Amino acid sequence: MTIQIKDLTIYYQDLDHALLALDRLDLALHPGKITALVGESGSGKTTLGKAVMGLLPKNARAEGSISLGRTQIMGLDEPGMNQVRWSQIAMVFQNGAASLNPVHNLADQVAEPLVQKGIGRTKAMAAARDLLARMGIDAEQAARYPHELSGGQIQRGLLAMSLILDPQVLILDEPTAALDAMTKVFITRVIQDLRRAGKTILLITHDLDLARNLADDIAVLYLGRIMEHLPGTDLVDRPCHPYTLALVRAFPFMDGMRELGGIRGDAFFRMVHAHAQEDGRTHAHVHVAAPDAVHQGGHAPPQGCLFQPRCTQAVLDCSFGDIDVTACGTHQVRCIRGGIARILSFEKVAKSFGKVKALAPTDLTLMAGEVFCLVGETGSGKSTLAAIAAGAVIPDQGRRIFQDRDMDTWMKTDFASLAPKIGMIYQNPAESVSHRLTVFDIVAEPLHIQQQEGDPEKIRARVLAALADVRLSTAPEFLKRYPHELNMGAVQRVCIARALVHAPDLLIADEPTSALDPSVQAKVLKMLLSLQIEKGLTMLFVTHDIGLARKVADRIGVMANGTIMETGAAARIVNHPEQACTKMLINSARGQDTRSPGIHP
Amino acid sequence: MHLDMGGQIGKDPWFITGISILLLLGFLAVAGPFLVPYDPYDISFSPLDPPSADHWLGTNDGGMDILSELVFSLRNTVIFGITAGTAGLVLGVITGLFSAWAGGWADQVVMRLADVVLALPSVMVLILLAAFFQPSPVVLALALACLAWPTTARGVRAQALTLKNSLHIKAAQRMGGSGRYIIARHLMPELFPLYLINFAAKTRMAVFMEASLAFLGLFDPGEKSLGLMINYALQYYYLDIWYNWLMPPILLLSLLIMGATFVTVSLEKIFDPRLRKTV
Numbered sequence: 001m002t003i004q005i006k007d008l009t010i011y012y013q014d015l016d017h018a019l020l021a022l023d024r025l026d027l028a029l030h031p032g033k034i035t036a037l038v039g040e041s042g043s044g045k046t047t048l049g050k051a052v053m054g055l056l057p058k059n060a061r062a063e064g065s066i067s068l069g070r071t072q073i074m075g076l077d078e079p080g081m082n083q084v085r086w087s088q089i090a091m092v093f094q095n096g097a098a099s100l101n102p103v104h105n106l107a108d109q110v111a112e113p114l115v116q117k118g119i120g121r122t123k124a125m126a127a128a129r130d131l132l133a134r135m136g137i138d139a140e141q142a143a144r145y146p147h148e149l150s151g152g153q154i155q156r157g158l159l160a161m162s163l164i165l166d167p168q169v170l171i172l173d174e175p176t177a178a179l180d181a182m183t184k185v186f187i188t189r190v191i192q193d194l195r196r197a198g199k200t201i202l203l204i205t206h207d208l209d210l211a212r213n214l215a216d217d218i219a220v221l222y223l224g225r226i227m228e229h230l231p232g233t234d235l236v237d238r239p240c241h242p243y244t245l246a247l248v249r250a251f252p253f254m255d256g257m258r259e260l261g262g263i264r265g266d267a268f269f270r271m272v273h274a275h276a277q278e279d280g281r282t283h284a285h286v287h288v289a290a291p292d293a294v295h296q297g298g299h300a301p302p303q304g305c306l307f308q309p310r311c312t313q314a315v316l317d318c319s320f321g322d323i324d325v326t327a328c329g330t331h332q333v334r335c336i337r338g339g340i341a342r343i344l345s346f347e348k349v350a351k352s353f354g355k356v357k358a359l360a361p362t363d364l365t366l367m368a369g370e371v372f373c374l375v376g377e378t379g380s381g382k383s384t385l386a387a388i389a390a391g392a393v394i395p396d397q398g399r400r401i402f403q404d405r406d407m408d409t410w411m412k413t414d415f416a417s418l419a420p421k422i423g424m425i426y427q428n429p430a431e432s433v434s435h436r437l438t439v440f441d442i443v444a445e446p447l448h449i450q451q452q453e454g455d456p457e458k459i460r461a462r463v464l465a466a467l468a469d470v471r472l473s474t475a476p477e478f479l480k481r482y483p484h485e486l487n488m489g490a491v492q493r494v495c496i497a498r499a500l501v502h503a504p505d506l507l508i509a510d511e512p513t514s515a516l517d518p519s520v521q522a523k524v525l526k527m528l529l530s531l532q533i534e535k536g537l538t539m540l541f542v543t544h545d546i547g548l549a550r551k552v553a554d555r556i557g558v559m560a561n562g563t564i565m566e567t568g569a570a571a572r573i574v575n576h577p578e579q580a581c582t583k584m585l586i587n588s589a590r591g592q593d594t595r596s597p598g599i600h601p
Numbered sequence: 602m603h604l605d606m607g608g609q610i611g612k613d614p615w616f617i618t619g620i621s622i623l624l625l626l627g628f629l630a631v632a633g634p635f636l637v638p639y640d641p642y643d644i645s646f647s648p649l650d651p652p653s654a655d656h657w658l659g660t661n662d663g664g665m666d667i668l669s670e671l672v673f674s675l676r677n678t679v680i681f682g683i684t685a686g687t688a689g690l691v692l693g694v695i696t697g698l699f700s701a702w703a704g705g706w707a708d709q710v711v712m713r714l715a716d717v718v719l720a721l722p723s724v725m726v727l728i729l730l731a732a733f734f735q736p737s738p739v740v741l742a743l744a745l746a747c748l749a750w751p752t753t754a755r756g757v758r759a760q761a762l763t764l765k766n767s768l769h770i771k772a773a774q775r776m777g778g779s780g781r782y783i784i785a786r787h788l789m790p791e792l793f794p795l796y797l798i799n800f801a802a803k804t805r806m807a808v809f810m811e812a813s814l815a816f817l818g819l820f821d822p823g824e825k826s827l828g829l830m831i832n833y834a835l836q837y838y839y840l841d842i843w844y845n846w847l848m849p850p851i852l853l854l855s856l857l858i859m860g861a862t863f864v865t866v867s868l869e870k871i872f873d874p875r876l877r878k879t880v
Contacts, residue, residue: 431767436790449776
């Protein structure tokens with residue numbers, strides 16, 4: 001049976017304040033389909049499950065509608081709900097061991113609903129044992145008490161309990177949390193069987209791996225609103241909303257290559273004032289303590305996009321109005337920019353130096369908030385491409401579009417406003433800074449050039465903040481040091497601070513760590529990646545080392561002879577390379593002898 | 602290649618010797634007029650006296666005190682040298698930087714002009730200038746500067762071209778730095794050693810040139826200058842005046858040129874590491 005959720009809003013009331021848990025949520029669950037609900041803790045996933053079960057706590061206030069088939073089940077009285085609950089809609093709760101009765105054995109508890117329905121005890125026990133056996137729990141184990149069972153056995157027991165009345169709708173709240181991988185696979189198989197049996201399944205989970213393996217479609221929930229609704233298969237490769245991308249990046253997928261990255265900032269609570277109105281309904285508006293405390297004290301923005309304070313591509317318009325859902329391919333995204341925006345795109349960009357064709361006509365798109373790695377052997381045109389992206393080299397042909405503006409015109413008319421939006425880190429840190437400048441002067445140079453700040457105190461504050469960002473000392477003695485007095489790693493950090501001091505949107509790093517030894521490289525990269533997350537930077541990372549690239553990149557582009565041969569998610573490129581040059585790069589990186597088409601010994 | 606200039610220079614005997622000579626002569630030139638016993642233009646003494654307690658170096662043919670004359674001549678020669686050196690340096694640096702930064706046809710024009718000027722024999726040009734226009738020493742110094750800038754311009758241009766392609770300047774350009782900013786903030790200060798070397802070299806050349814012109818009698822005979830003194834003294838070489846009239850200006854001139862040479866060599870050695878082993 002289909003479950004239709006329409007315009008569902010739920011508050012948890014607390015004296016004069018209320019916590020907005022779900023906000024005008026629309027979702028349809030279909031028979032034979034698994035819908036996964038993913039999102040950070042506090043996004044309202046479990047509240048939705050409980051609302052469908054009619055098990056909301058007393059202080060919850062719900063508006064909107066939930067219908068099961070043609071029956072409206074929201075607002076049903078308790079006897080009416082009892083008809084539906086467990087027999088038609090069942091739920092497996094999170095932290096299930098707590099919902100078992102410690103003084104009854106497992107089989108007893110599984111059989112109990114049947115007994116309640118008036119089926120004879122012997123028959124009920126037989127059915128329970130049968131069902132438990134299908135869950136991989138034999139009669140001997142079924143006769144045990146909850147404290148004698150393992151977590152995996154309990155989880156399977158709970159699943160059996162929810163299935164004993166053969167409900168058509170199943171809500172699974174974190175069915176695999178705290179389970180080992182083997183048990184997880186077993187549970188996954190059980191859930192797949194249930195889907196084949198035509199059950200309507202709502203899977204509530206943190207586990208993106210489970211969601212992408214099981215779910216037909218996925219709803220990404222943030223602060224009670226669905227940010228993106230997408231087919232399960234697209235979760236890892238083609239997320240459209242910045243929040244989905246951030247969630248994916250934070251999840252330890254087995255085939256994930258990149259270092260884990262969190263989502264910048266913290267989730268908020270949506271506190272609202274609830275005013276009773278004459279018609280008895282509540283009128284809610286977002287409570288803000290003080291104008292400048294909008295993003296502090298746990299308050300979400302009062303209007304505009306909820307994710308805006310943490311987003312990597314927020315623009316001014318994101319702070320206003322109510323953001324509606326738009327289509328992004330087959331996905332539905334709640335984003336004013338129509339999903340993850342393109343920050344830079346190349347259309348047939350080419351460059352030659354004299355007779356040398358450095359770059360054949362190339363198309364390239366960088367999405368906001370991603371780390372894109374260009375990999376290839378020396379002379380493959382990587383650095384040329386990076387220099388063109390940075391605006392340091394003018395291409396012979398083609399169009400460059402940066403933040404929806406034509407970059408060439410922008411450069412000609414107003415380079416001063418474009419320059420601070422792109423930061424650059426160079427291969428050789430010692431050469432990319434003037435030996436006559438102190439650490440302070442080096443980091444302050446972009447600010448001096450841009451002259452955005454006239455106040456020396458403000459410049460100083462920004463320089464110190466940038467140095468603190470790259471984990472360098474901000475002591476006055478250190479600021480007076482010259483680059484030749486520092487080690488390479490520290491100089492490269494200074495360079496990174498210089499690139500970040502005017503808060504760029506795009507950071508271009510051309511072999512930023514190749515002059516560093518591996519241990520320093522590891523430290524600098526870790527720092528760079530955490531900065532990338534914190535600042536929401538888009539990064540174009542150029543390296544010849546595919547082993548390094550897979551640790552850094554969300555996407556990899558493999559270059560050879562001035563052409564991008566192959567682009568794709570880092571894991572895909574490394575695990576399933578399609579092009580010969582990619583395979584060769586990977587094999588060479590593994591130390592296997594390969595013949596390069598570019599180098600003839 | 603950040604150099605510990607103070608430390609390296611302080612240890613170089615060439616530099617110490619050279620700068621000591623220059624400082625001593627500089628002190629004489631600046632403070633001399635207050636130290637000397639007589640007005641050098643005073644002709645009231647008996648001419649061609651040998652050294653005595655009253656006139657340590659004796660008097661010349663016009664009855665002037667040679668010691669006083671010597672100090673004033675030194676002063677004029679140093680002023681001439683510094684004027685020509687400074688003007689030549691400024692001209693050379695401006696043209697060199699402009700040429701390097703502008704590039705293209707502007708660079709070509711400036712550099713071909715430099716070639717033309719270099720091809721002119723400066724002594725001949727100056728002799729002609731001095732003979733026809735009888736200019737004041739300052740004008741002559743400026744004229745010399747106009748002939749001497751190309752070598753500086755070439756050096757500055759070459760260095761600036763190298764620097765222009767260095768990564769930190771490219772970085773500054775990419776940050777949006779204008780040409781003016783990069784020249785003022787990066788190129789000019791970076792080339793500072795080059796200025797020192799060129800200034801010392803040009804000054805040395807100017808001092809020598811001034812002495813030559815004066816020796817050839819192309820200077821206002823009423824002026825005081827080391828070259829003029831040698832010129833006059835040589836007219837009386839058959840008298841026994843070589844040690845008190847002829848030698849002192851020659852000695853001072855040699856010391857001045859030696860000091861400047863030592864400093865130039867030492868600076869070149871320090872700022873150009875490739876020269877360190879060979880010199």
